[in-house]
Amino acid sequence: MGKSSYNFFTNEGSLRTLSTQERKINLQRLLLFKHLFSQGQANCGELSDALNISYPNALNLLQRLTKEGFIKSNEQKRNKIFSINENNELLTLTIQVGIKKSYATLNDQFYDKKEEKSIDNIVSPIKDLGQGLQAIYGSIIKTLKLAQKDIIGVSFILPPFSEFRGNFPTPEALQDLESELQSYSKKFISIINYSNAIQRATYEKYKLKLNNSLIITINNEVGLAIVSNGRMNNREHFPGSEFGHFPIKNNGTLCSCGKKDCLETQISYFAIIKQINHELSKGVKSLIEPDNHCIQNIIDKALAGDQLAIDTIYKAGNILGKAISILVQLIDPSEVLIVSELSRSSNVFSNGIFSGLNLYCPLKKTNQLKIIFEKNNSDKLVLGSFYTIWDKIFRKKQSELQISA
Ligand SMILES: [Zn+2]
Numbered sequence: 001m002g003k004s005s006y007n008f009f010t011n012e013g014s015l016r017t018l019s020t021q022e023r024k025i026n027l028q029r030l031l032l033f034k035h036l037f038s039q040g041q042a043n044c045g046e047l048s049d050a051l052n053i054s055y056p057n058a059l060n061l062l063q064r065l066t067k068e069g070f071i072k073s074n075e076q077k078r079n080k081i082f083s084i085n086e087n088n089e090l091l092t093l094t095i096q097v098g099i100k101k102s103y104a105t106l107n108d109q110f111y112d113k114k115e116e117k118s119i120d121n122i123v124s125p126i127k128d129l130g131q132g133l134q135a136i137y138g139s140i141i142k143t144l145k146l147a148q149k150d151i152i153g154v155s156f157i158l159p160p161f162s163e164f165r166g167n168f169p170t171p172e173a174l175q176d177l178e179s180e181l182q183s184y185s186k187k188f189i190s191i192i193n194y195s196n197a198i199q200r201a202t203y204e205k206y207k208l209k210l211n212n213s214l215i216i217t218i219n220n221e222v223g224l225a226i227v228s229n230g231r232m233n234n235r236e237h238f239p240g241s242e243f244g245h246f247p248i249k250n251n252g253t254l255c256s257c258g259k260k261d262c263l264e265t266q267i268s269y270f271a272i273i274k275q276i277n278h279e280l281s282k283g284v285k286s287l288i289e290p291d292n293h294c295i296q297n298i299i300d301k302a303l304a305g306d307q308l309a310i311d312t313i314y315k316a317g318n319i320l321g322k323a324i325s326i327l328v329q330l331i332d333p334s335e336v337l338i339v340s341e342l343s344r345s346s347n348v349f350s351n352g353i354f355s356g357l358n359l360y361c362p363l364k365k366t367n368q369l370k371i372i373f374e375k376n377n378s379d380k381l382v383l384g385s386f387y388t389i390w391d392k393i394f395r396k397k398q399s400e401l402q403i404s405a
Contacts, residue, residue: 032061072228092107097133129169134184150185155191195223196225198339212228212334214333215378216336218267222263224242247262263388267320271299318359338371
């Protein structure tokens, strides 16, 4: 059973031999599966309406998918409810690429965690991203003893843009790298960055409530995803987040992208730590120990009332408020979701943001704007990666089948 579903998602070679009619049927099967994947369950009528497939045709395809083991049905008061079959595992792998170590998480199609492993990188992904990712993938497959298992997709989460020190691949190079890894591994491959993963997870959590919204992520980098008409923009091959690299303050701080005054040089974790170190070196009194380079520690000290920590986080919030004001004028979102550990600093960070908004954003817009604060965690990273790889599988498979014979 596992084998046939694996083939359904991967049989690239046999595509050429499919007739137009077979393509159409496979496309409809894929869309039925995709709908159940994202909605959980539905009956034949709902699926037929949602996908614009005739009722008898949908029923026929659903019966076929059930027979093949992809989906199952439950009879409730003579109404058959269809959902994804848990007995037919479809595995995806998330590889969180670190500088020295990488972490792998294996999930099934319900996001149930199957296995977790870490490995030491043999080739540095910073020096040679292509060789690095290939080597990491190889070690993980070996460590997980996955050769026999049916993983259909792999998503790599890259280290922050700044770690690459100007060596970050162009969007075109990243796309080529994905194709290279795809032909090497025979899996669907997605290469994303940390912020993409967090944004995708946040979108998934709120998606039904989002219409025109912004999702801003602040960690070691600063990122933005735009949700318009309920759909999140697809920025697969980011050249570093443009939002994090827009110039905001005129003080000449050099950014990892080579330019000066980027937002990221003001409000990322790195920037906050750097500012605190600078103040400490000038002899400013603080509860923060000079060598404690950790954002968690700085937030804890802010919560304990440390003035240097409070001032620095407040100032970062204020600059973010200014940046959001620009976005509000350009895009006019109804809500802004801010995902960061800084949200943990009680209302120090949010007070900073509101002060920035009050200063730079028309009051009418500020009053209408809803700001939602979300904390960051590593579960979000894997969850976002999980959805990103399934997005990719559906999108690639769909476009393959849509190309007319
Ligand atoms: Zn920059």
